[in-house]
Amino acid sequence: DKNAGPTIETVAELIKSGKAKKIMIMCGAGISTAAGIPDFRSPGTGIYNNLRKYNLPYPEAIFDIDYFKENPEPFYALAKELYPTKFKPTLTHYFITLLHRKNILLRCFTQNIDTLERIAGLPDDKIVEAHGSFARSECLHCYAEADPDRVREAVFGEEIPKCSSCKVGLVKPCITFFGECLPVKFFEYLDDFLYCDLLIVIGTSLQVQPFASLVDRVESPTIRLLINREPIYEYFDFEGIYSEISRDAFYKGDCDDGIRKLAELIGWQDELEELYTI
Numbered sequence: 001d002k003n004a005g006p007t008i009e010t011v012a013e014l015i016k017s018g019k020a021k022k023i024m025i026m027c028g029a030g031i032s033t034a035a036g037i038p039d040f041r042s043p044g045t046g047i048y049n050n051l052r053k054y055n056l057p058y059p060e061a062i063f064d065i066d067y068f069k070e071n072p073e074p075f076y077a078l079a080k081e082l083y084p085t086k087f088k089p090t091l092t093h094y095f096i097t098l099l100h101r102k103n104i105l106l107r108c109f110t111q112n113i114d115t116l117e118r119i120a121g122l123p124d125d126k127i128v129e130a131h132g133s134f135a136r137s138e139c140l141h142c143y144a145e146a147d148p149d150r151v152r153e154a155v156f157g158e159e160i161p162k163c164s165s166c167k168v169g170l171v172k173p174c175i176t177f178f179g180e181c182l183p184v185k186f187f188e189y190l191d192d193f194l195y196c197d198l199l200i201v202i203g204t205s206l207q208v209q210p211f212a213s214l215v216d217r218v219e220s221p222t223i224r225l226l227i228n229r230e231p232i233y234e235y236f237d238f239e240g241i242y243s244e245i246s247r248d249a250f251y252k253g254d255c256d257d258g259i260r261k262l263a264e265l266i267g268w269q270d271e272l273e274e275l276y277t278i
């Protein structure tokens with residue numbers, strides 16, 4: 001194909017040669033499925049396919065702020081499954097940490113709320129948790145911060161936590177619901193996408209805005225690599241159909257396999273495996 005663009009080999013060479021020094025990562029639920037956390041939209045296993053028991057008007061309602069204010073029970077029931085306790089980071093998480101250790105990670109924008117990037121050793125200033133996390137919880141009425149231990153007890157018990165400060169408000173973990181604003185940090189680091197010299201998108205369907213359109217902030221001809229089980233044609237032009245020569249690369253398959261291949265091509269496989277087994 002004459003217009004076909006870069007490949008995972010091209011990307012490996014960019015990293016190996018030292019040309020890529022400001023790498024952006026964008027990731028989603030697909031990087032944590034190997035850790036036993038379901039994603040949202042995979043047919044059969046995704047969370048949105050398995051919510052029938054909650055009688056929701058539509059699947060995303062479970063993360064909708066207006067729905068939650070009236071019916072917090074479904075979210076709190078699901079939170080038991082989502083709350084990070086026993087989860088271990090995947091090979092992909094450790095690869096992101098390795099990029100940081102090599103001093104070539106500009107930022108990791110994640111949609112995940114499982115905090116596995118932190119557990120894998122990525123420092124706070126390198127992570128943008130674009131959809132928040134369970135780390136903090138707030139009262140929806142008076143915005144008082146709730147005691148994390150109480151929230152965790154409520155999640156694993158039957159109680160829906162009420163604010164201990166104003167006594168009336170519902171307590172909600174600071175994960176971003178539909179209808180809520182994204183965390184300030186998301187907006188603070190938006191310019192990273194203009195300055196990066198490589199974008200790697202891993203394990204996301206790019207169905208949710210404004211996160212999805214961040215890929216468009218990376219200006220041509222900066223290379224963008226997607227590692228995912230399925231291609232995403234809304235944002236990428238792998239075959240060079242809309243541009244003379246494509247700048248988009250695609251690795252189709254499991255992200256840990258794609259990442260292992262990338263690490264091998266760069267010559268980092270031993271270092272990566274070592275980090276992973278710690």
Ligand code: OAD
Pocket residue numbers: 027028029030031033034039040041042046063111112131176177178203204205206207208227228229230253254255256
């Ligand atoms: P999705 O479930 O929408 O997409 C996950 C993507 O990863 C799909 O394209 C899968 O095919 C792919 N995938 C799954 N496991 C994989 C694996 N092991 N290797 C490679 N690819 C894999 O999840 P997100 O894109 O993260 O937001 O969803 C985005 C947002 O939608 C979430 O942050 C959440 C949800 O509504 C809020 O709740 C605000």
